[in-house]
Amino acid sequence: MKSIFNKFDKYVLVISYDGNIVFANDKLLTRLKYEKDELYKLNIDDILVTKDNFKANLLDFSKDIKIDLSLYSKYKEVIKVYSDISVDYFEKNKSIFIISKDRKYKYYTIEDLENLIDNSGKMAYIKDADSKYLYLNKAFADASFRKQEDMIGTYMQDYIEEDLVNQFKYDDKLVIESKQYKSFNQSAIIDDEEAWYEIYKSPIYNENGDFKYMVCTLRDITLEKGINEKLYNNYKQITNLKNLDIGTSHIDMYELLKSIGNKIINGTNASGFSVLLYDEKKCSLIPYIKLKDSIRAFEDIDIIPLINDEEYNYMINGEYEGLKPVNESQLRYDINENYLPLIEYIGSYKIKLYDEFIGILNISYEGKYTPVHNQDDFMKSICNTIAMIIKNCRLSEEIKMENEKRKLTEQELELYLSTAVDLVASFDEDGCFISVNSNWTKLLGWSEEDLLNHSYTEFIHIDDMEKYISITDMIDTTNKLANRYRCKDGKFIWLDWNFKYDSEKNIVIGTAKDITEQKNIEEQKRKLEEKVHLESIKNEFFANISHEFKTPINIILGITQLTKKNIDNNDLSMKNLIKYLDTIKQNSYRLLRLVNNLIDISRIDIGYYNLIPSNNNIISVIEDITLSVVDYVEDKNINLIFDTDIEEVVTSCDPDKIERVILNLLSNAIKYTSEHGTIEVNISHDVENVNVSVKDNGVGIPSDKLDIIFDRFGQANNLLTRKCEGSGIGLSLVKAIIEMHGGKIKVYSKLGKGTEFVFNIPIIKLLDKDKEYVFNYDSKDFHIEKCHIEFSDIYSL
Structure with missing residues (x-):
């Protein structure tokens, strides 16, 4: 009970x-x-x-x-x-x-609502079909440089130019005809400057369905739009690696950040703006950008040393971000003493990209210019974008420098090769040296006596022996070969060989060039390309993550607005309410699943994701979680088969992590298995391992994607074409968990035939009772909750 x-x-x-x-x-x-x-x-x-x-x-x-x-x-x-x-x-x-x-009561009055609207941070008004203002809040009146009481009862066209009035009336017409709210971005020229507003309009109708009046809110987005456009344009320019060849126009990071800072100052009425970049070699902060009052703050200060690791750790992990009064600000610099008394507020924000600390953005205010509304989230968003801009600017400079070095090295190498005399040697049918020229001694250090009557294979690097070409293979052919040769001092150099068989003398003539520098350049170029490619994959991954967050959030907001509308219209049935709540719950689970995966992947990266082992019947653990998903597969008319060759294998493992692995694999199988398909979970064992197979007859995985699906940023389907939602990090987490247990996982698949994941968990020694962690939970409810979270992105359920 x-x-x-x-x-x-x-x-x-x-x-x-x-x-x-x-x-x-x-x-x-x-x-x-x-x-x-x-x-x-x-x-x-x-x-x-x-x-x-x-x-x-x-x-x-x-x-x-x-x-x-x-x-x-x-x-x-x-x-x-x-x-x-x-x-x-x-x-x-x-x-x-x-x-x-x-019990719920309404304790507010009309005056309370008006006070709320006046202090909401947005401009708002209500007008009738003739554009006469029936109500407007203080923020709207202030923006029009008039009083509320003077504007109520007047008309929109009394204050706005004709072209803009016509545009507003056209937008009103669209909203009235659609009979639903709409949002617009609209520009206007104010004091010869272009301003942008985010406008929300909603029509209100009487009980007969006739239009009554229009409710409208406006938010000034001039600053956001200007900065975002500038950052985006410069980000595109920086990340276009085709423009990184020598001789292209230089991207001035200082001027870029200075331009961004000026826009922030103009949009926020700030008294000062500064960007301090972290110099890892000097363990110091460098005042890089100084605007307005910040010029005086950091006058004659070129470097701010961080005294110890504790201070540096506070810079990265300290809770100092946000706009605060000067006397409450915890972040202190060696700035000029005559500066702080002139200001009342300082906002400090970390500039970080992933886990890399890049610097700090500061913004200061005199008392009369202190912002009314909290802009911390906006400033943090700007810092995130600035971090990416700085990182990519530095990467572009690094690539340019590498390209310059590569071209100079190639030019030097070309000059060297054009003047150098090739290595020349002749070999008998057994591959032994018959004759060599003097350059062997100059380049490799071997004398003629050291080489004669020795096989050239004695000097080849052991890893290059598979490229060995026998004398008989050279008959009637010209052969090219590159391999490493051992010098007399034990080092190896790369030689590019050309062999030609002389049938008359029954010998092979070979010439070689030293290509060691070229190989080193190719290796450096490969590593650089891998680095650029990894950055590109990471950017794509975070774009996918943004999509994964936005989809459920938009759904939840849409359901909330629809519910409110139905409540206002007194048209909310219990059936619809339950449906809306189920949708909100499912999308909340999707957000929770995504956050859990991101947190766990981050914990794995930094070594804080640990197993909590206990003695368990692993067969029962896998069977329970498998049977708990029966409702999901039945809903899709999929046949789920569980089979095991043994009923009990007690071993030390983390049952929570094992269940997470099974749920993830079953979730993938359900997503990509069609109706009336089959999913099989089979368990077998040997002396050392429990072997688990999760197999489906779904769509399968392309062969060229099998090698990347366990990678952190790898997905078999791209963002625009994949059948189901997903961030692409679930299988990476699965692989990590299995390897933490000492096991391995493999995947076998054919396109259109299905996919099978096979992993093993070693059977290890049981823990002592006094060391065992007791894994205690209500099994049924616990499994159901986990299923809801793991399967939250399967839309058809």
């Missing part, structure tokens, strides 16, 4: 006829902020706000009644509830049942 009460969406309280509390469900405990042991020691009088002889009248509750009650939480918060009181047996004792839900 207790477990049933805990699933109720209402508060459940059970008391004895003496008023002693004997049970409260989880929802009520959470609302009252009590632990069970604390609440069960109390009497009903201890938590009633107004007792009104409640306990004395308990015997009168022989019939079901309804009553309003007010309860105290643990911290004396008053909670008002509407209660149904009845008598029944609880654990064989006649008890009083109080089933309650929250």
Whole structure:
């Protein structure tokens, strides 16, 4: 009975006829902020706000009644509830049942709503079909340089130029005809400067369905739009690696950041702006950009040393970000003493890319210019983009330098090769040297006596022996070969060989050039290309992650707005409400799944993702989690088959992590298996391992993608064409978990035939009981919750 009460969406309280509390469900405990042991020691009088002889009248509750009650939480918060009181047996004792839900009242007035709108940070107004202002808030009046009372009752065309009036009326027409809200981005010329606004319009209709008036809000996005466009244009220019050849126009990072800083100052009325870049070699901050008052702040200061590792760690991980009064700012620099008394607020924000600390952005305000609205999130967003710009600027300079070095080296090598005399040698049919020229001694250090009558294979690097060409293979052919040759001092150099067989003398003539420098350049170029490619893949990965976040968030916002609209229209049925809540819950699970995966991958990277081993029957662990997904596969008309050659194998493992592996593999199988398909989970074992196979007959994976699906940034389907949602890091996490258990995972697949994942978990020695971690949870509910999270991105469920 207790477990049933805990699933109720209402508060459940059970008391004895003496008023002693004997049970409260989880929802009520959470609302009252009590632990069970604390609440069960109390009497009903201890938590009633107004007792009104409640306990004395308990015997009168022989019939079901309804009553309003007010309860105290643990911290004396008053909670008002509407209660149904009845008598029944609880654990064989006649008890009083109080089933309650929250009472909600409207405590606000029209004046309160107007105050709320006036302080919302947005401009707002209401106008009729003739564009007459019926209401407007203070922010809108201030932006028009007029008073609210003077503007109410006037018309939009009294203040705005004709072209803009016509555009606004056209937008109004679109909104009225569609009978739903719309959002626009609109520009306007104010004081000879272009300003941009994000405009939201919503039509209001009377009970007959006739248009009544238009509700509109405006948000100034001039600063955001200007900075984002500049950052985007320069980011495209920087990341276009085709423009990185020598001789192309130079991208001035200083001028770029200075331009961004000026836009921020103009858009926020800031008194000063600075960017301090971190110099890892000097372990110092370098004042790189200084604008307005910040010029005075860092006057004659070229470097700010970080004294110790603790100070550096605080820069990276400290909770100092945000706009704060000067006397509360925790971040201190060796800045001029005459500067701080002139300002009242300093905003400091970290510039980081992934885990790399790049620097700090500072923005300062005199008292009269302090921002009314919190802009911390906006400034952090700018810092993230600036970090990418700085990183890519540095990368572009690095690539340019590497290209310059490569071209200079190639030119030197070309000059050297054009003037150098080739190595020349002749070999007999067994590959032994017959004659060599003097350059062998100059280049490799071997004398003629060292080489003669020795096979040239004795000097080849052991890893290059597979390229060995026998004398008989050279007959009637010209052969080219590049391999490493051992010098007399033990080092190896690369030689590019040309062999020609002389049939008359039955010997082979060979000439060789030293291409060691060329090989080194090719290796450096390959590493550089890999580095650029990795950056590109990372950028694509974060674009995918952004998409994964936006999709469920947009769905949740859409459902919320639709629900509000139905509530306003008194058209919300219980069926629709349940449907909306299910959609919100599913997309919340999608966000939770994505965040969990990102957190766990990050923990793995830094070594904080650990196993919690315990002694478990691994067969039972896998079987339980497999059977818990039956509802999902039945919903898609997929046949799920579980088979094992043994019923019990007890080993030390982390059951939570093993279940996560199985859920991920089953989730993938369900996503890509068609209706009436089959998924098979098979377990076999040998002396050392438990072997698990998850096999489906779905769409399969292309052969050229099999090598990358376990990579952190690898996906078999791209963002625009994949059948189901997913961030592409699930299988990377699966591989990491299995390898942490000492096992391995492989994948076998054919396009159109299906996919099979096979992994093994070693059977290892059991833990001592005193060292064993007890893995305790309600198995059924725990599995169901995990399934909801893991399968949240399967849309058809």
